[in-house]
Amino acid sequence: MTDLTKLTLADARDGLAKGDYTSVELTEAHLKSMDAHRNLNAYITETPEKAMEMAKASDAKRAKGEAGKMEGLPIAVKDLFCTEGVQTTAASHILEGFKPEYESTVTTNLFGNGAVMLGKANLDEFAMGSSNTSSYYGNVVNPWKDKSGKDLVPGGSSGGSAAAVAANMALAATGTDTGGSIRQPASYCGIVGLKPTYGRCSRWGIVAFASSLDQAGPMTKTVRDAAIMLGSMAGHDAKDSTSAPIGVPDFEAALTGDIRGMKIGIPKEYRVDGMPEEISKLWDDGVAMLRDAGAEVVDVTLPHTKYALGTYYIVAPAEASSNLARYDGLRYGQRVMDEGDSLDDMYMKSRAAGFGKEVQRRIMIGTYVLSAGYYDAYYNKALKVRRRIYQDFEGAFGQVDAILTPTAPSAAFAIGDNEGDPVKMYLNDVFTVPASLAGLPGLSVPTGLSSEGLPLGLQLIGKPFDEETVLRVGGVLESAANFTAKPAGQEG
C-alpha cells in the first residue's frame, strides 16, 4: 500500500472516491506522521480524537452517497481560526486555554464539505512574523535542511501550516495571509500557497490581525489542490461586511494548462538592489517557462512598489493595535492581577504577560501612528500611498492578465537569524506586501532550489477575483518547473 501521507489532496480525493482507502485510514496515516514529526512543532494542538471521529463520520457519509468536495480529507487548521470546543490560541499566551463556542466560517465551510481536522497549526503570535519564531508555543522547524544541516525557519506567519504540508503531516492546511503569511512560508517550505482576493473568504471567526488585509487561503502540495481547497473555503458570508457578495467559481476547471496568448507582466521595480543572483535566475527561468508555454511576456511598471513595505508597516500595526485591544484579561484568556490592583494595573499586567515582544512592538507602532499629531503624517499618508499602489496594479492589469514576481527575496534562513533586527525581518515581505495592500490574489508556486538546496517560489499576482487565471498560469508554471524535490525523508 502506498504511503497515504504522500498523496496529493486531489489523488486522495480520487482514491477515496474509488474506495482504495477510507478516510479513517487516511487520517490514521497522518496522525502517525504527526507523531513522527513532532520535533518540527508544526501543531500547537493536535486533535486526534476529533480527527478520528470526523473521519468515521465522513466514511459513513460517503457510504450513504453524500460525499462533499473535500470528503474525508485530513487537513491542518492554522490556530488563528476559531474552532468550536477546540483551544484557539493565535500562538499567544494571552489566549491560552481559550475554547471558542463558535466555528469560523471558513472551517465551517471546509467541514461542511467533508474535511477532517487533524489539529491546530502553529504560527507567529497573532500572525505577526515571517519566521514563526514569535509563537508562544515555540518556533516551528522547517522540514528542509540546508547543507550545514542547521534548523531553518519555515517562514511565517503560517509556518506550522507550511511545515505540516511539506512534512506530510497533513494533506493540506489553511493559512491566513496579511502581508505574505501564506505565500512566503509556502516558498520557504516548497509548497503551493494561495492568498485569495480580499473578500473571497470570510474573515468571520478568524482572530483578527489587520482587518483590511487579512485573508484566509489554502496551503497545499499542488496548484490543483489549492484550487480544490479554495473552492471549499470561499463564499459570501453575511456575517463579514467585507466579504464579497459573489459566487464561487469551479477553480479546478480553470486548470486547462493552456495559457497561449495570455499576457504576463514583469514589474521592473521588483528587481530590487542586492537581489540574490539565484532569485534573479529563478525569476528569469519562470519567465522563460511561461513564454515557452505560449504566453506573451510584457514589461510593466508598478512605480509605488518601493513604498509598499513602509505603508504596510503603518497600516497593519495601526489596525492591529486596535484589534488586539480586546485582549484585556476581562472576558477570556489570561488575566494577571494581584490583590488590590486597579483596572489599569490588570490591563497592564495581563497584556505585558500575555503578549510577546513582536506583538508588543507592533501594538506600540500602531498606537503611535494613529496618535494625535502623527495620524496625518503616518496613517493617513499610508492610506493615500495604498491607493496609489492599487492604481499601479490597475494600470498594469490594463495590459496583462497576471504578473510574475519572486515570492521572497531569499530561501529559508536559520532559526535565530534576523531576530535582532526587526526591519531586516520585515524585508522578507517585500514582494508579497504590495498585492496584500491592493487586495489582489497572489499564488506562490515552488519552481526551483537555492544553491543550498532549499526551495524557492515564484509568485503570480492576478486581478481582483480572478483566482482562476492565477491558478491556470500557476498550473502551467508548476508543470514546466517540474519541482519534485522533497525534504529529506519525504521523498516520494
Added chain:
Amino acid sequence: MSYILEGSTGPWEIVVGLEVHCQVISESKLFSGASTKFGNEPNSNVSLVDAAMPGMLPVVNAECVRQAVKTGLGLKAKINKESVFARKNYFYADLPQGYQISQFDKPIVGEGTIILDMPDGSTKSVGIERLHLEQDAGKSMHDQDPKYSHIDLNRSGVALMEIVSMPDIRSPEEAGAYLTKLRAIVRYLGTCDGNMNEGSMRCDANVSVRRPGEGFGTRCEIKNVNSIRFVMQAIEIEAKRQIEVIEGGGEIVQETRLYDQRLGETRSMRSKEMAHDYRYFPDPDLLPLVFDDAFVSEIEKELPELPDEKKARFMRENGLSAYDAGVLVAEKEKADYYEVVAKGRDGKLAANWVITNLFGALNKAEVGIADSPVTAENLGKLIDLISDDTISGRIAKDVFEIMIETGGDPEKIVEEKGLKQITDTGAIETAIDEVIAANPDKVEEIKGGKEKMLGWFVGQVMKATGGKANPGMVNKLLRDKILG
C-alpha cells in the same frame, strides 16, 4: 431677551453647545442581532460580537441607519449618502472591544436646525452641526461588591445617535427649550423614546462665558447630565464658576467636568492633558455606509407632521396664539388630544379648555396626558354643552371638576345633577322678583343711576338658581324689570 450674568467687573454672556446622545429605537443593536430590550437580566442581551469574542465582526443594522436618516430629516439636516464608521479607541471595562464604533469625520447627517419655542412665545433657531451613529458602552456597577466592579453588557452595542448643536445657545432657558424641542422631535419621529431618567437620552453641555460681543471663551464640557432641569442648573452654575475664576484673575482650563446636583456644583473630571487620545481611524471591518436618494425619499414619505409644522397649522387653521400652539405641540400626545377636542368645534375655546383647565388639573395631579381621566371625546362634549347653552361656562367648570375626579361623561353628569341651564323665562322671573322684593333699597339705587348695581343683582339671581340660570337672560330680564 438676552440673558446676562452680572459679574463684579461687568456683564457676561454665556455660550453653550449641547451634545445629546439619543438611544435609537430598534429591535436589535447597531452591529449585532442582540435585543435592545431595557431592564432584562444583566448580560442576557449579549451576542458574541457585543462581548468582543476573537474573530467576531460587526454588521450594520439597516433599521438603525433608517432611524438616523429619519431623525436627520426631522432636524431639516443634510443627509450624507456616504458616511464612514470609525473606531474610537480607549480601554475601559464596559467597552469589550477596546474601541467604540462611532463616526468621526464623515457622519451620516450634517448641518440642520432646531427652532426653539421660548416661554414668551418667541422662537429662536439653533444650528445642528451633525448627527452620527455610534455604539453605546456597557454599564459598570461599582456598588455590587466591596472589592470588584460588575459589568452589564446588555447596553453594549446599542445604537446611539449623537446630536451635536452649534454653540448657539445663550441661556439656561434656551438649553432647556433646545432639549425639550429635540426630545419632542425624536418622539414625534419614533426614533428615540427621549426618557432622560432611563438614560435613553443623555446630555453633555459645553459651556463658556464671554463679554457681550466678544469672541468665544475657553469651554468646559459637563458630562452626562440626566434631566433637562439639571442641565439648566449645571449651565448656570458652571457659567458663574467660570466668571468667578476669570474675575479673580484666573484662567479657564479646557476640561471635562461633572455636575453634582446634590452639592449644586461642577467639579473637574479630567483635564485636557489627561484627555484620551482616541486614535480615531476608519473601521476596517465595515465598508463605508452608502445609500441612494431612493432610500432617503422612502424614509421622507414616512415622516409624520413635526411640531413646527403642527404649530403653524394650529395657528393658521385654529387661530391659536404662538404660545398656545407651542404648548400644545410640545408633546405629540397633547397635540393629538387637542385635535380630537377641537375637531368640529371652536379651536380657540378648545385650546383654552385643554391648556388652562385640563393641563392645569393634570399638572396638579402629576398625571401625564396619556393617563388623563378626562378623555378628549368627553372634553369635546363638555364644550358642546357650553356652546349649545345647555350649561353655562361657570357650571361647566364644576362639571369638569367632576369629570377629573370620576372620568365621567359630561352629558350624564349634567343630567344626573340637574345642572341644565334654566332658560325658562317664568322660572327666572320668579327668582328675579324674589330678589327685587328683598332688596328695595338697592333697586332704588339703580333707578337713581347706579347701573353698576345690576351686576350684584345678576349674582344674587344666579346664586338663587344654583348658577343654572342663563346669565344673558337674567341680565336682560333684570334690566327690563328694574329700568323698565
